[in-house]
Amino acid sequence: MTAIDSHTSLSGVSSRAASTTRLLGRLRIGPILSVVFLLFLVVAVVDPSILTHYQPLAVDPAHSLEAPSVAHWFGTDQSGRDIFARVVYGASASLSIGVIATALGMAVAVILGVIGGLGGRFVDGVISRVLEILFAFPALLLALLFVTIFGASVTSLIISVGLGSAPGYARMVRGQVIAVKNAPYVEASYVLGHSRARILRQTILPNAMRPLLVLGTLGIGQSIVWASSLSFLGLGAAPPAPEWGAMLAAGRDFISSAWWGEFFPGAMIVLVTLATTSLGRYLARRLEGRGSEA
Template identity: 45%
Template structure:
């Protein structure tokens, strides 16, 4: 509200700051879908009527119905159940890969900002090399070395994402370390380790946590892409990318095998990303 009685506030400005930002539809809708994903990961049996490997040879390539919501695949397995159980592995890989990328980014970012000049110069060049390659290409290189499998997929996606987190943390640390309270801590004679752990790192992590929320969706998408290409999780394990790959040969006669799981993957990645962006906006502006 303006203190000048002759200046009327814009209606949009009043509406923009009214209400709880956490209760707005653009926050609640992606949050509700993400909550469903979390519940599916915790208790997949509560959402699926079949186990992912149950086969019914009398219902091969069955269309979506009340008995099989997403239809069945070429072996008569219920696709909805496989998508639900696949969320456990896909999201676990995404979370693990994000944790690896975030942890590695913290270490590399701190060293790039605080190491002695000679070491710092080498590490900054290494960081530039990491950022020069697309993350999917780096993940493919790691898979080529380590081989396929859920654990190797997690490591490949996580290691490929370290550069983005390291760059962000380095920039934050460079800003924080010239702050007045850091100079005050140095003047008081606090040890470098104590200053890093007590002052620099805690005050540099907030943007990194927001990036991790956004990066989770990207990690899920990258891991699913690797499995779709046949370089991630080994069939017949239920995993989103592998489910999409299974339906490639049946797009003409049974398009639901790929389209419905692909819709779930897209909604999941979009919801996680939108929720991360809303978190970023709310923390930055409060609206």
């Protein structure tokens, strides 16, 4: 205990340069690779033509089902479309589905969680029971349910995946709000005579949301997997559109003769999930580490 005390107090005053080297020292290769990969995807989303001169929808029957080569890095599909181009252009669909769905899920979750956490016993009880019922279903099943209600399109895919993931986040937000609400610093703020609205806005919300950022990073990968799964089942993006899940579905018929039609879109899903998860875990560790210093 004594050692830790003196350690932190001394490291606290160490120079900025020292803390930078320590930061680099603590960075693992995993998070670095993840950031590089995610940057590559961001380029693919912003301007895919930088990465490939092929068009994702350009049909070329003369070169159908060609194996990976110098001309076609990831090969071509049954209509002769360049798979690398489709993967690159598909990043935009898959990533935006992942990010928007996660954001939507978290927004719903924050509203439900805050109402539950701050509401009276009755309101909290109702919200908690509803969340528990939703929790009894796997999130993917919930998303499936919503897709059947809203119909198959990219928009409904986003809404479905977002709503499907909301219960998990909502439970966490509720717990956080309750924990923060009872924290001594909230009471300190109350004793100073701040209004409840101000305490909620300036103290409870920002502190309750902190762990949500980490969870959100982890959630993006999850959302992409779900969105791809739904597309694979034909419930999301329509077939010719370059979406990773839909590409997996289209390539399935040729898997014995042309593995590349399945492998590359699948690998992208795996990689993007790995990258966001590894980054999320890294952030979680960093935040936890900071918390435990106290």
